[in-house]
Amino acid sequence: MLDLIIRNGTIVDGTGMPGYLGDVAVKDGKIVARGSILEPAALEIDAAGKTVSPGFIDPHTHFDAQLLWDGRAKPAIEHGITTIVPGNCSLSLAPLKAKHRMKLVGMFNQIEEMPIKAFEEGVEWNWETFEEFLSRIKKDLTINVAPLVGHSVLRLWVMGDDSMQRTANDEELGRMQELLRECLRNGAIGMSTSFVDMDETLQPVPSRYADQQELHALCEVLGEFNRILQIVHEFYDADITLARIDQLAEISLRHKITTTFSPLFVNVTENDSVNRIMARVDEQFKRGARVWPQVQTRPIDISFCFEVPSLLFIRLPSWYQMMRFGSHDDIKAALKDEAKRKQLVAEAATMSPMWDGLILRQVDSDANQQFVGKTLAEIAATRNTSTIDTMIDLSIEEDLQAHFLALNMGHTDNDIVGSLLANPRVHLGASDGGAHILSFSTYGDTGYLFSQFVRNCKALTVEEAVKKITLDTASIWGMNNRGLLHLGYAADITIFDAEQIDRGEEYYVQDVPGDGSRYVRDSVGIDTVIIGGEIAYRHGEYTESAIGSIIPGA
Amino acid sequence: MATFNETRKSIFPEGQDTWESISQRELPDMGSEEAVGILQSWNLHVFMRPAAAKDSSRAGNPILPSDIIFIAPPQV
Numbered sequence: 001m002l003d004l005i006i007r008n009g010t011i012v013d014g015t016g017m018p019g020y021l022g023d024v025a026v027k028d029g030k031i032v033a034r035g036s037i038l039e040p041a042a043l044e045i046d047a048a049g050k051t052v053s054p055g056f057i058d059p060h061t062h063f064d065a066q067l068l069w070d071g072r073a074k075p076a077i078e079h080g081i082t083t084i085v086p087g088n089c090s091l092s093l094a095p096l097k098a099k100h101r102m103k104l105v106g107m108f109n110q111i112e113e114m115p116i117k118a119f120e121e122g123v124e125w126n127w128e129t130f131e132e133f134l135s136r137i138k139k140d141l142t143i144n145v146a147p148l149v150g151h152s153v154l155r156l157w158v159m160g161d162d163s164m165q166r167t168a169n170d171e172e173l174g175r176m177q178e179l180l181r182e183c184l185r186n187g188a189i190g191m192s193t194s195f196v197d198m199d200e201t202l203q204p205v206p207s208r209y210a211d212q213q214e215l216h217a218l219c220e221v222l223g224e225f226n227r228i229l230q231i232v233h234e235f236y237d238a239d240i241t242l243a244r245i246d247q248l249a250e251i252s253l254r255h256k257i258t259t260t261f262s263p264l265f266v267n268v269t270e271n272d273s274v275n276r277i278m279a280r281v282d283e284q285f286k287r288g289a290r291v292w293p294q295v296q297t298r299p300i301d302i303s304f305c306f307e308v309p310s311l312l313f314i315r316l317p318s319w320y321q322m323m324r325f326g327s328h329d330d331i332k333a334a335l336k337d338e339a340k341r342k343q344l345v346a347e348a349a350t351m352s353p354m355w356d357g358l359i360l361r362q363v364d365s366d367a368n369q370q371f372v373g374k375t376l377a378e379i380a381a382t383r384n385t386s387t388i389d390t391m392i393d394l395s396i397e398e399d400l401q402a403h404f405l406a407l408n409m410g411h412t413d414n415d416i417v418g419s420l421l422a423n424p425r426v427h428l429g430a431s432d433g434g435a436h437i438l439s440f441s442t443y444g445d446t447g448y449l450f451s452q453f454v455r456n457c458k459a460l461t462v463e464e465a466v467k468k469i470t471l472d473t474a475s476i477w478g479m480n481n482r483g484l485l486h487l488g489y490a491a492d493i494t495i496f497d498a499e500q501i502d503r504g505e506e507y508y509v510q511d512v513p514g515d516g517s518r519y520v521r522d523s524v525g526i527d528t529v530i531i532g533g534e535i536a537y538r539h540g541e542y543t544e545s546a547i548g549s550i551i552p553g554a
Numbered sequence: 555m556a557t558f559n560e561t562r563k564s565i566f567p568e569g570q571d572t573w574e575s576i577s578q579r580e581l582p583d584m585g586s587e588e589a590v591g592i593l594q595s596w597n598l599h600v601f602m603r604p605a606a607a608k609d610s611s612r613a614g615n616p617i618l619p620s621d622i623i624f625i626a627p628p629q630v
Contacts, residue, residue, distance in 0.1 A: 165612060167619050195620055203606050204618055211619035212566050234599060234622075239629075243564045243622045317604070 002041035003027045003533055009047030009495060013485040014054040016467040024052055026491040029533035034485065043535075047495050050527050051462065054470040054483050055082025055144075055492030056446045060230075060262050060294055061433035062086060062112045064093045064147075069122040069513055071140035072542060076433055078523045079446050079503070082492035082531045083482065083551060084433060087148030088262070089232040090194035090207040094133030094149070095157050095179060101125055104153065106200030110324075112435035113308070115516045122513025130183040134550055141548035142536055144492065146479060148230060149183040151193035151207040151218065163206035164199070173217050180221045187550045189477060190228035191218060195244065197232065202324070216251065223255035228477055231261050238273035245280045249289035258476060262294030263430040266416045274416060281425055292476055294429035295420050297449045300410040301440050301506075303361060303519060306331055307400040308438050312409075318347050331400060335392050348388045354406070355387040360394065362403035362508065368394060376404070403508075414452065418459030421449070421468065427476055428468045437518030444503025444521035451502035451524075462498050479551050490549075491533035500525030563626040567617050573601075576617075580625040596624045 004026040011034065012019040025033035025041065033039075056079070063073045064086040073084055086092070091111065096104055105119045127133045130149060137145065155163035158175045168176060180191060193207045193215070222229055229251065234240040241261075248259040266274055277293065284291050304310035309323040322334050322344075334340045348355065356377035363372060371379045371394070376387040383390055394402040411417060420426050428449070432442045446469060453459045460468070474483025481489045504522035512518050529537040536546035565580065577589035584592065594601040600623065605615040617623065 161611070195622075201606070201610070201612075202604055203610075203612050204603075208618050208620045215620075237599060239562050239564075239624065240599060240622050242562070243624075247622075 002032065002037075002039055004043045004045070004491070004530070005037055005039075005041040006045045006047050006052050006493065006495065007037075009050050009052035010498075011485060012051050012053045012463050012466045014467055014471040014483050016463050016471070019051065019463060024485055024493065026493075026530070026533045029491055031485055031487055031489050031491050033487070045495070045528060047527070049497070050495050051466075051498045052485070053466045053494050053496070054485055054489075055494050055529065055531065056080045056469045057083045057085075057473040057477075057479070057483065058429070058431050058433055058446075059085045059260075059427070059473050059477060060088050060429040060431055061442075062088060062091070062108075062114070062435035063145075063433055064091070065108065065114060065119060065123060066434045067137045067141070067145065068093075068124070071137065071548065072142040072536070073434065074511075074542075075443050075520055075522065077143055077529050077531070077537045077542070078526055078540075079444055080494035080496060080501075080523070080526050080529055081143070081446060082494065082529060082536075083144035083146060083479065085146045085148060085189065085477065086434070087150055087188075088192045088230055089197060090150045090152040090192050090205055092130075092148060092150035092153055092192070094127060094130040094153070095183065096133075096153055097128055097157060098125065100153075100156050100160075103156065103199075107152070107197075107205060110200040110202075111197045111205070112432075113311075113439055114435060114437065115512065115514060117514030118512050118516050120514060129186075130188060131186040131554075134187050138550065141550075142531065142542075142546050143548045144482075144531060144551055145548060146189040146477060146551040147187065148190050148192040149180065149188040151191055151210065152205045154179055154183075154191075154218070155206040155210065159206075164203065164209060166209060167211045168214050173214055176214070177217055177221050180218055181224070184221070184225045184227055185554065187553045188227070189479070189552060190230060191222060192230040192232075194232045196234050216254065219251050219255040219257060222257045226478060227257065229257060229259045231259070232263075233261050235263055235265060238270065238276055241273075241277055242280050245277070245284060245291050248291045249284035249287065252284075252289040252291060253287065258290040258292065258478070260292040260294055260427055260429075260476065264293040264295050264420070264426075265300070265411045266413050266420065267410060271413070271416060274420065278420070278423065278425070285425055290476075292425070292427040294427045295417070296411065296430040297417070297421065297428070297445045297453065298503075299408050299412045302406045302409055303403055303439055304406075305401055305403045305438075306335070306395045311436075311439060312406055316347050316351065318344055328400060332396060335396055341392065344392070345386075345388050352388075355391060357407070358387075358391065359405045359407065360402065361405040362401075363394070363398050364401050365398060368397060368402070414457050418453045418457045421453055422459045422464065427472065429473070437512065437516075439519075441506045441519040441521045444523065447501050447503040447523055447525065450498065455499070482551070491530060493528075493530040494526065495528040495530075497525040497527065562624060562629055564622050564624045567619055567621060567623060571617055573617070576623060576625075593623075593625070596627055597621075
């Protein structure tokens with residue numbers, strides 16, 4: 001008897017070919033039949049009116065820590081995602097010596113905006129090696145995980161504090177290569193590195209102290225295992241991005257590996273940048289190199305309150321220093337100090353008129369509830385003061401718990417983003433799932449792909465969109481037997497309503513260890529998510545039966 | 555390296571490269587002070603990076619081995 005049959009759905013199999021009506025059968029975690037299936041099964045799902053596709057794959061996440069307290073990586077699964085890639089941007093939680101734990105927590109806090117308290121209260125530190133870390137997360141794993149190993153942590157393991165000061169010598173290079181081999185043998189899908197990130201002291205992360213010799217030595221090991229290199233680059237500058245594309249192409253050709261860089265944003269003031277970057281990607285692909293830009297679907301919205309350092313203030317040194325290093329009391333004292341406040345206001349004025357359009361999102365006091373949902377310009381008009389002063393005054397009045405929202409800060413031109421997403425040489429990713437939890441929701445990009453770029457803009461068909469986040473991703477990342485509804489493939493399946501699938505409204509929820517909060521979105525139009533042949537999510541409820549795999553695994 | 559459209563020339567630093575050593579090697583026809591100034595102006599992403607505190611073990615803002623250093627002006 002079969003384990004599961006999904007009947008009467010429109011099968012969109014991941015190839016990009018037109019969908020068709022039919023049944024899909026599952027046994028022992030694999031797809032074993034398609035078409036009209038007469039055989040009985042232990043469980044049948046009627047998918048009439050629904051689309052049946054391979055499970056979605058999210059290649060750019062930072063769920064590393066969350067997987068230690070939440071093996072479902074909520075809410076990823078309810079958005080149709082069956083496989084996630086953590087460990088991006090040079091940061092993974094293994095291999096990691098005990099003495100470096102707080103250093104890594106500091107980097108995750110600074111770069112990925114993850115609360116230190118969540119690590120303190122949500123993480124039992126009982127691993128050091130990559131193998132031990134995977135054993136630890138496998139105990140309670142529902143979603144599939146294809147983990148990258150971070151270049152910065154490889155350096156930290158081998159070189160200690162020197163990893164943040166100098167290049168590696170030959171002996172250290174050899175040890176780093178062997179450590180990477182060990183991680184790849186035990187299940188890492190590739191390595192990530194960063195050319196742009198700063199640590200908790202606002203100094204470059206360890207991977208940025210590596211020279212070309214080191215990067216090539218590590219990519220040589222990736223070549224031995226046919227695994228991928230992911231980088232985060234200086235995405236704010238087109239000329240540097242072009243140089244990084246050339247660098248990746250040389251690495252790809254020399255070591256015969258796939259490379260990917262993220263993110264590629266559409267900047268409305270420099271539309272030509274995207275054309276130049278994609279022209280260079282095309283040129284390098286024509287040479288035989290594999291250099292995949294990752295593009296996200298959602299526009300950039302940023303929320304913040306003064307108590308947590310925000311990306312929005314990164315170009316305002318006085319503000320960022322205050323928010324990054326000041327205690328709650330320090331920040332309030334600075335805002336109340338006349339001279340300091342004058343300096344802050346003057347510095348913020350360099351970014352006018354952005355402040356006018358900020359929306360007051362959330363306050364605690366009854367007195368200020370009347371202003372929630374209004375722009376700072378509107379509130380300032382009623383208070384007879386400037387928008388920047390209004391932002392500061394509200395923050396003082398709310399004990400730094402006034403939350404503001406900056407909408408549509410970039411990546412907003414749907415025509416350009418749509419044509420990028422449809423480009424066969426663009427890889428859909430860069431969600432940052434699990435990170436930046438107090439700045440924006442990193443969940444729902446898959447639903448937004450269908451609602452915005454399939455239904456509204458018609459940049460892609462349903463079949464093309466499915467292929468982008470299933471077969472394309474699996475192929476680029478070397479996830480064998482994933483991403484298609486073909487016989488013998490893993491039974492990772494998402495059933496959804498193609499006319500309804502979307503991301504829900506962003507909201508604030510307190511579900512992070514250490515009484516922490518984050519922004520999330522619910523899914524819309526997702527009916528059922530199946531992982532490894534077992535139902536993981538159905539009709540709004542998670543189940544206990546699915547067990548996630550490590551990809552590629554040991 | 556193949557030749558492409560719109561290539562802005564860049565290098566990776568060598569050894570313990572400084573602005574002076576790069577400018578001497580890449581811009582030998584210019585006066586030393588002028589070459590350093592021009593090189594820095596073409597590489598604000600490196601030159602304007604926040605420096606570590608003087609009492610830090612990473613004091614200053616050295617050129618990093620992974621930095622892209624442009625040796626030609628922006629084309630736009």
